[in-house]
Amino acid sequence: MLRMRLWMFLSNRLKIISSNSTIMENYQATERNGHQLNDNYDPETNTLDIRSNGIYPSNVLSNLCSNGFRFDGVVCSSMEGFLQSLKHKEKDKQLQICSMKGGNARKRSVTSWQTDQIVWWKGVAIDRQSEEYQKLLRRAYQAMFDQSERFRAALMLTRGITLTHKSGETNPYKTILTEREFCQILTEMRDNYDQRDKKLDVNEIPQNRLHIVFPHGKESGPLGRKIQSLMAVAEEMGLSTTSVDYRQCADANERVVLLGQTLKQMDVPSTQIVLVGSSMGGYVSTVIANEMPVAGLFLMAPAFWMSAEEYTIHSYQPVTGHVEITHGFNDDIVPLENCVRFAKEHPGTTLHLVPDDHRLSASHRFLECQFKRFLEEIDNQ
Numbered sequence: 001m002l003r004m005r006l007w008m009f010l011s012n013r014l015k016i017i018s019s020n021s022t023i024m025e026n027y028q029a030t031e032r033n034g035h036q037l038n039d040n041y042d043p044e045t046n047t048l049d050i051r052s053n054g055i056y057p058s059n060v061l062s063n064l065c066s067n068g069f070r071f072d073g074v075v076c077s078s079m080e081g082f083l084q085s086l087k088h089k090e091k092d093k094q095l096q097i098c099s100m101k102g103g104n105a106r107k108r109s110v111t112s113w114q115t116d117q118i119v120w121w122k123g124v125a126i127d128r129q130s131e132e133y134q135k136l137l138r139r140a141y142q143a144m145f146d147q148s149e150r151f152r153a154a155l156m157l158t159r160g161i162t163l164t165h166k167s168g169e170t171n172p173y174k175t176i177l178t179e180r181e182f183c184q185i186l187t188e189m190r191d192n193y194d195q196r197d198k199k200l201d202v203n204e205i206p207q208n209r210l211h212i213v214f215p216h217g218k219e220s221g222p223l224g225r226k227i228q229s230l231m232a233v234a235e236e237m238g239l240s241t242t243s244v245d246y247r248q249c250a251d252a253n254e255r256v257v258l259l260g261q262t263l264k265q266m267d268v269p270s271t272q273i274v275l276v277g278s279s280m281g282g283y284v285s286t287v288i289a290n291e292m293p294v295a296g297l298f299l300m301a302p303a304f305w306m307s308a309e310e311y312t313i314h315s316y317q318p319v320t321g322h323v324e325i326t327h328g329f330n331d332d333i334v335p336l337e338n339c340v341r342f343a344k345e346h347p348g349t350t351l352h353l354v355p356d357d358h359r360l361s362a363s364h365r366f367l368e369c370q371f372k373r374f375l376e377e378i379d380n381q
Helices: 079-085 091-098 102-106 131-147 149-156 179-193 225-236 252-265 280-291 336-345 364-379
Strands: 003-010 013-016 047-049 069-071 074-076 118-121 124-127 162-164 211-215 240-244 273-278 296-300 323-328 350-354
Touching: 069 131, 074 079, 074 091, 079 091, 079 102, 079 131, 124 131, 131 149, 131 179, 149 179, 149 225, 162 179, 211 225, 211 252, 211 280, 225 240, 225 273, 225 364, 240 252, 252 280, 273 280, 273 364, 280 296, 296 364, 323 336, 323 364, 336 350, 350 364
Parallel strands: 003 350, 047 162, 211 240, 211 273, 273 296, 296 323, 323 350
Antiparallel strands: 003 013, 069 074, 118 124
16 A cells, blocks of 8 residues: 655644644754754865764764763863863863863863963873874874774765865964864874775674665765765664765666675675665666665655656666655656656555655755654664
């Protein structure tokens, strides 16, 4: 039986048109936990700006994030806590600041150290401009990288991407950590980690757990905003993720071949893989699921039955028991009727029709909630 839910705005709320007329919150929210979310990945320059109010992985890489670690026997609740503690000579005060979360630690910032350019660590004076200080920074970041799986996973997700921190101070005489020092340390750790034994790779897929793969859309990239937000949901559930980079390949069917090769190279059965695709990425995900069984398909405005020459496959018979589609009423690229047709032809498909356009940019919060429920249903089976 087709499970189709029509979503309509009603007094700034979304109402499910169903027998019980359930009222749900407005998923057009652009905030999380009271903070404005920003998309900090620029596909044109292939750069990621690290910001505490950014979307994953940008926010997790921020020094303000609560990536706890132990350094030289001292418990640090955040990198910001460690950095701000260096400005204080008193050991007790230093330990206290190290234990603080990022926002609270930043409030303890002082400028008195700038006069003589001396910072302190465990009672030892260190010249801010010295090589000794640079080694201290690198040791601290390495400790966080080794001990915080969340930070490590976020950093390794940025492989091949240039890291920036536009809000950072550039003058080393005015800040404990410049934008250049910060990004250079993170880049070196990331690149050095790739030289290590692959058996230690943070992206090693846990046995018997779902692995989430994101084939991006035609005009998007591996860190598009929808991918970032949904990837954060999966990471928070402890699931491993892969975002495939197709930017050098515009043809849909070539992407199908590349995705198939990528999945076969993974050390995980295809039945543990959930494919998450938008537009062309939805088409690619569904076509590859024709060829191999997958745990589930989570699709957004998938490009089904498109007339363009690059879409040559029009028979969709995915081998999976879990298919969920979200499509916008105002989509002017992929006809709404195509997804309705797919849902009718595949009983058990869940189809959400939302008041949005092809990009679904106003429905990110809705997508996050549905995606979490979708993964929980599959993962708990």
